[in-house]
Amino acid sequence: MADDSNKIEQERREAYIGEKQNHLRDGYGTYIYKNSFFRYEGQWLKGIKHGHGKLVMKDGTYYEGQFVKGEINGNGYKYSAHAQTKYTGQFLYGEMHGDGSMIYKNGSVYDGQWYRNKRHGFGTLNTRRTDEVVVQFIFADSEEANSYDYTYHNLSNGDRYEGQWVMDKRQGHGELMCSDGTSYNGQFMNNFFHGEGMMRHASGIYYSGLWINGYPAVMATKIVLIGDQSPLVLSQGQPFSIKVECRNDEDELVPDSARELQVIAGFKYWEPKEGSALFDMIEDVENKPIPTPFYSVVPYPLTDQLPETKTTDDHKSETRMTSTRRTLEEDDEDDVRASIDEAFLDPPQITSLIKESKLSIETADDRSSFMSAVKQPSVALLTYLQEELPADQEGEADDVTQLFPPVATKPTTNGICEWLNLQLAPPPPMYRPFVIMEEETKTATRKSLLKERKSLPRNSIELSKYPSKIEKVRKEEKFARPGEYILIVQDVTNPPFMGRRLEPAYLVIQLTEPQETIIKKKRKGDKRSK
Known part of the structure; x- marks a missing residue:
């Protein structure tokens, strides 16, 4: 028996190196447990870990901080070699409990309250999902419910979200504020606008109502001319007016407001033939052909501010x-x-x-x-x-050229837009x-x-x-030449509302010379009536 006691006492002496008092570990010392997986280095009190110390595990995991009567209690730092996480904060009986900050392997950082090694209570989680995206979660309830409020922040474009988050997706009520000025306040489902919501678009368009899978339940898809009588036959110098509506696929009027519409005119595109004088100049044409349901056209000057030079x-x-x-x-x-x-x-x-x-x-x-x-x-x-x-x-032709201001774009009011006193302007010099x-x-x-x-x-x-x-x-051409022109009304809302533009509307214009009786002059020696 005496030999066994001496052997145990010798092993204890070899496992501990440090200060003692009354044959007990007291003060600062290092102790290697029988299970060599653990090693403690720090302060002791009457044979018990007490004070500041560091508990090291064989796989590289360690805790460094406060010990109270042999237990990990108080503030400390824990590094987990397996999960590669770093926690700094409060502990209770060896568990993360209270206020603390955790840095995860992927770079995410949680700063908030903990309950028995789990995020619980108020806190924020900055999740770096890509090199530029950060998500900030706000935990109001237990993480076990997997539902919590959060703030989303995208560093690449400045988008921010404040609202509810379920199963790693925007779910429930929230507010999205985009960097371009667009804002949405309402219901979400699976990251989409879904349910009742209100959007103020960066272009100025305002929509409040029901949303389905990211889009308004009632959304315009096309522009329709009211009273369209194509072709529209006009005489040279004769002004005209047009009125359009924004409609959906069911041909119903959609009361969009502040959608920007533009009206332009075009003449048939003529491509120079190889060998012609203009063939080598075709690359210099700034106005590229515009496709229409009839044929491709190039812009022709259209104005609503022609001066009244002649009665x-x-x-x-x-x-x-x-x-x-x-x-x-x-x-x-x-x-x-x-x-x-x-x-x-x-x-x-x-x-x-x-x-x-x-x-x-x-x-x-x-x-x-x-x-x-x-x-x-x-x-x-x-x-x-x-x-x-x-x-x-x-000499008269030198001052012939006169450029007329184009027709200004107009916003819709309750889905309707109208232009008055439109007129095809004289052709510009060298109109191709x-x-x-x-x-x-x-x-x-x-x-x-x-x-x-x-x-x-x-x-x-x-x-x-x-x-x-x-x-x-x-000489000076004061009116557009007779012929066929195409009028185009198109959506130029910028940025496009919900990433879509309305289908354009087209109108064929037949421009003719005024119907006048031609009096032929009789010449000497000519019996024919002129």
């Missing part, structure tokens, strides 16, 4: 005079084609003839007189009339569709002349250099 009577008078000139020019062309196989004059002869005659062709009467004086006009003469004589009018159309027309005319050239005398001039038709030299 209606003045416009009619100008139109009548233009029509008369055009008719006379057509008659002149008939005379040319009738005599083209009889004789031709070279450009130098034409120049000399015009200088000697000292005649002007600024009016229809003068042109008629001049054509009568020239008994054998040629294609070259017609070309000269077109290209050389109007040179004195070039018109230029390409004219170029192709001239090319077709030249090909036709070359075909006719085979039947002409050998001493005829080179017709391919000159057009065969007298073209009216365009």
Whole structure:
């Protein structure tokens, strides 16, 4: 028996190294338990761990802090090697209990109240789910219920959420505040807006009502023209008005307010053919073609602020005079084609003839007189009339160009929007569709002349250099040219409401010249009624 007692006493002496009093561990010392998994280094009192100490486990886990009568009680720090967590706070009988902060392996941090090693009571959890996202939870009840309030904060865009959270998702009532200014206050389900809620969108659109799976229960999907009578037939310079409604797929009016709508006009897109003068310039076109249900178009100036430069009577008078000139020019062309196989004059002869005659062709009467004086006009003469004589009018064309302000966008009121006194403005200089159309027309005319050239005398001039038709030299265009235009009403709300834009509405406009009686002037030696 004595040998066994000595052996135990020797083992105890080897397991403890430190201060003693009355043969008991007292003061500071290190003790290795029989189960070598544990080791204690710190303060002792009458053989019991008491005061500040550090309990180390063989796997690397350790606690360092206060000990009271052999138990872990008070404030301390615990590192778990298996979970790689770090806790700093209060302990009770070896368990995390009271106020404390836990740093998790994934970088999340919980700071709040604990109850027997579990988050319980008030606290916040910052969860770093990605490199940029942080979620802050607010625990009001036991974590066992798996339902608690929280605050969500996204560092990448500044979004914040305050509300209820169930099974790691927004569930119940909450408020979402987005960095772009959008805010939503209402019910959530599985992270979606679901139930009664109110949204103030960053674009200015306001919606309060029922939400289903993230979208309003009643939501507009398209723009509809009211009283659409396509095509809309208008005369040059005639203003018009349009009215639209925002509707859903069931064709019901949706009372959206503050949705921004824009109205634009377009003319058919003409693509330059390879080899044409404009083919190499196509890349410089800033306005790209816009697809429509009819054909692709390029923007055409539309305005609601055209100045009243002429009265209606003045416009009619100008139109009548233009029509008369055009008719006379057509008659002149008939005379040319009738005599083209009889004789031709070279450009130098034409120049000399015009200088000697000292005649002007600024009016229809003068042109008629001049054509009568020239008994054998040629294609070259017609070309000269077109290209050389109007040179004195070039000064007027310098101040022709005038840009008109485009139509402003308008917000909807209860799902309705209206524009008044719209008008197609005069075409801008070198408007590409018109230029390409004219170029192709001239090319077709030249090909036709070359075909006719085979039947002409050998001493005829080179017709391919000159057009065969007298073209009216365009002065200032104060009205849009007759033709077909496409009107487009589109949703330009920015940012788009719920990430969607409404389907546009389209209207075909047929622009015609005012209906006027054309009076043809009778010329000497011509029995035909003009």
